Amino acid sequence: MRSGHRVPTLTPAMIAIWAAFATVPLWIEHIGLYQYLGVEILIFATYALAYNLVLGHSGLPSFGHGAFFGLGAYGFGLAQFHLVADLWFCLGAAVAAAALGGAIVAAFISHRRGIYYSLLTIAFGQVFWFIAIKSHAITGGEDGLLKIARLPARLGVVSFDLTHNISLFYFVLAVFVAVSLLLWRLVHSPFGRVLKAIKQNETRARFVGYDVWRYKAAVLVLSAGLSGLAGGLFAMAQSSAFPDVMSLHYSGYIVMMTLVGGGLVTFWGPVLGAIVFLLARDVIGAFTTGWMLWFGMLFVALVVYRPEGLGGLFLRPARAKPAAAK
Amino acid sequence: MALFEARELHLRFGDRVVLENISLAFEAGCLSGIMGPNGAGKTTCFNVLTGRYRPDRGRVMFDGADITGRSPQAIARLGIARSFQLMNLFDEFTVFENVAIALPQTRKRGADPIGVAYGDAALVAEVHEILDTVGLGERVDQIAKSLPYGERRALEIAVALASRPKLLFLDEPTAGLGSDGRARLAELVHRLKGQVTLVVIEHDMEFLFSLADVISVIHWGQVIAQGSPAELRTNPWVKNSNLGKLA
Ligand SMILES: Nc1ncnc2c1ncn2[C@@H]1O[C@H](COP(=O)(O)OP(=O)(O)OP(=O)(O)O)[C@@H](O)[C@H]1O
Numbered sequence: 001m002r003s004g005h006r007v008p009t010l011t012p013a014m015i016a017i018w019a020a021f022a023t024v025p026l027w028i029e030h031i032g033l034y035q036y037l038g039v040e041i042l043i044f045a046t047y048a049l050a051y052n053l054v055l056g057h058s059g060l061p062s063f064g065h066g067a068f069f070g071l072g073a074y075g076f077g078l079a080q081f082h083l084v085a086d087l088w089f090c091l092g093a094a095v096a097a098a099a100l101g102g103a104i105v106a107a108f109i110s111h112r113r114g115i116y117y118s119l120l121t122i123a124f125g126q127v128f129w130f131i132a133i134k135s136h137a138i139t140g141g142e143d144g145l146l147k148i149a150r151l152p153a154r155l156g157v158v159s160f161d162l163t164h165n166i167s168l169f170y171f172v173l174a175v176f177v178a179v180s181l182l183l184w185r186l187v188h189s190p191f192g193r194v195l196k197a198i199k200q201n202e203t204r205a206r207f208v209g210y211d212v213w214r215y216k217a218a219v220l221v222l223s224a225g226l227s228g229l230a231g232g233l234f235a236m237a238q239s240s241a242f243p244d245v246m247s248l249h250y251s252g253y254i255v256m257m258t259l260v261g262g263g264l265v266t267f268w269g270p271v272l273g274a275i276v277f278l279l280a281r282d283v284i285g286a287f288t289t290g291w292m293l294w295f296g297m298l299f300v301a302l303v304v305y306r307p308e309g310l311g312g313l314f315l316r317p318a319r320a321k322p323a324a325a326k
Numbered sequence: 327m328a329l330f331e332a333r334e335l336h337l338r339f340g341d342r343v344v345l346e347n348i349s350l351a352f353e354a355g356c357l358s359g360i361m362g363p364n365g366a367g368k369t370t371c372f373n374v375l376t377g378r379y380r381p382d383r384g385r386v387m388f389d390g391a392d393i394t395g396r397s398p399q400a401i402a403r404l405g406i407a408r409s410f411q412l413m414n415l416f417d418e419f420t421v422f423e424n425v426a427i428a429l430p431q432t433r434k435r436g437a438d439p440i441g442v443a444y445g446d447a448a449l450v451a452e453v454h455e456i457l458d459t460v461g462l463g464e465r466v467d468q469i470a471k472s473l474p475y476g477e478r479r480a481l482e483i484a485v486a487l488a489s490r491p492k493l494l495f496l497d498e499p500t501a502g503l504g505s506d507g508r509a510r511l512a513e514l515v516h517r518l519k520g521q522v523t524l525v526v527i528e529h530d531m532e533f534l535f536s537l538a539d540v541i542s543v544i545h546w547g548q549v550i551a552q553g554s555p556a557e558l559r560t561n562p563w564v565k566n567s568n569l570g571k572l573a
């Protein structure tokens with residue numbers, strides 16, 4: 001950050017992105033796609049932004065984030081079945097379940113970095129996935145939790161029905177707006193700048209007095225909680241929750257989305273990545289069942305030729321240096 | 327009683343003894359020099375004093391308190407800062423932010439997840455003041471890794487100064503600098519001398535002999551000589567070392 005430079009809370013790019021999303025239900029069917037895809041894209045865009053808080057902004061390579069997304073999905077469903085069938089309460093439960101999972105993982109791995117950090121996140125991810133599959137009585141095992149309701153959004157006297165994909169889309173958009181605004185503020189806040197400092201040089205951060213462990217733990221909990229929020233929305237969208245979102249390859253998808261979109265160099269990269277990924281799944285997937293092969297090749301090509309991702313194409317070369325906050 | 331004291335420090339890596347019974351005392355307001363050959367254990371000694379390694383035996387005392395084995399961040403917060411022999415900056419940050427992030431004000435707000443970072447005019451002014459002190463006033467908005475070597479060394483010191491330390495450890499501040507750079511650094515250290523207690527590891531004897539109040543010579547992990555520059559000129563190790571011709 002430059003001297004005396006203030007990052008505005010609202011930026012033109014931010015407003016343009018929100019506005020563009022708001023128009024999606026108006027035209028998505030006219031281009032041969034379907035309303036539910038818009039919902040899915042927004043949920044994964046939210047998830048990818050939350051994930052990039054650890055990967056891009058803090059330099060913590062978590063490869064087990066699916067666990068938190070899944071905890072949110074189960075948290076949402078189970079809260080609805082066994083506690084209170086209220087949207088806000090259930091979303092809160094999704095966040096809480098995932099944040100708690102994040103706290104447990106953080107307690108064990110926050111003194112690690114690099115490859116050791118990654119390996120431990122994979123191991124923990126597998127543990128959560130395994131538990132989800134095996135505790136049949138609670139999670140329904142591989143059959144999943146079914147019949148999760150799309151609860152109405154109650155705001156005082158008014159109540160919005162979310163059973164239709166378009167209304168759900170706008171609800172998810174509101175969450176996306178809130179999360180992206182929160183994260184935008186966060187990465188430019190004192191806390192966010194300390195994370196960025198730790199990402200660059202953990203040792204130096206410690207020697208200027210920062211308790212690096214706490215920051216690394218806090219950011220994982222936060223990212224897990226927001227990933228869980230996305231997971232809760234996903235359970236609502238799908239009306240069900242399955243263990244496969246917690247699997248290693250689903251955790252890999254979010255890494256791919258984030259990297260392909262350019263999460264390491266731009267704040268909005270993960271959003272672009274989620275769009276490209278899900279469109280590729282549907283569009284390439286319509287022609288070949290092996291769409292992942294093609295997407296995988298795109299991923300490899302990007303890593304080789306444009307490691308800063310698609311988002312990097314939008315930045316002028318001089319600015320396309322890793323700084324993940326533009 | 328000295329501001330900072332190390333008492334009978336021992337440290338080994340595996341079966342290699344690196345520090346053997348090191349005792350040092352640094353008086354408030356003084357510049358204490360440390361010299362010795364490569365591999366003598368000087369940097370390791372700093373690492374023990376600043377919390378990176380816990381000594382196997384011995385005590386570290388600061389301002390009357392025992393700080394042995396405390397974490398680097400805890401020691402830093404007491405007002406002890408250091409620079410590194412191998413440069414250790416926030417490479418992607420601007421010069422401004424390298425210093426700003428190290429200020430105690432920033433650190434105290436570190437848990438604030440929505441506030442504006444560095445929004446305070448007083449903070450900005452303070453960063454500029456520190457950068458002026460080390461001669462980087464013109465470089466504020468450059469990215470740290472794009473700076474020439476000499477200026478990176480100066481920034482290394484600026485980051486350490488940013489925490490407003492009572493005690494500042496400098497590990498070979500002139501390493502790799504040409505004669506101009508050295509002269510500028512000597513001038514900077516000279517200016518700092520009145521403001522903060524300094525401990526400087528240095529191979530450049532001319533630098534050290536002109537600035538230090540006391541000098542300790544470390545060899546084989548032991549303090550083999552100690553005294554004022556004048557006293558040390560007659561020391562056999564100093565005389566025999568290739569720069570001993572100064573004496
Ligand atoms: N982490 C470590 N593990 C094992 N050995 C180490 C470690 N750090 C330092 N050493 C060894 O300890 C000895 C002292 O090293 P140190 O870096 O303290 O020397 P120095 O006096 O600072 O030398 P120089 O003047 O070259 O900087 C060396 O032999 C070094 O190889």
Ligand SMILES: [Mg+2]
Pocket residue numbers: 368369370411
């Ligand atoms: Mg050394």
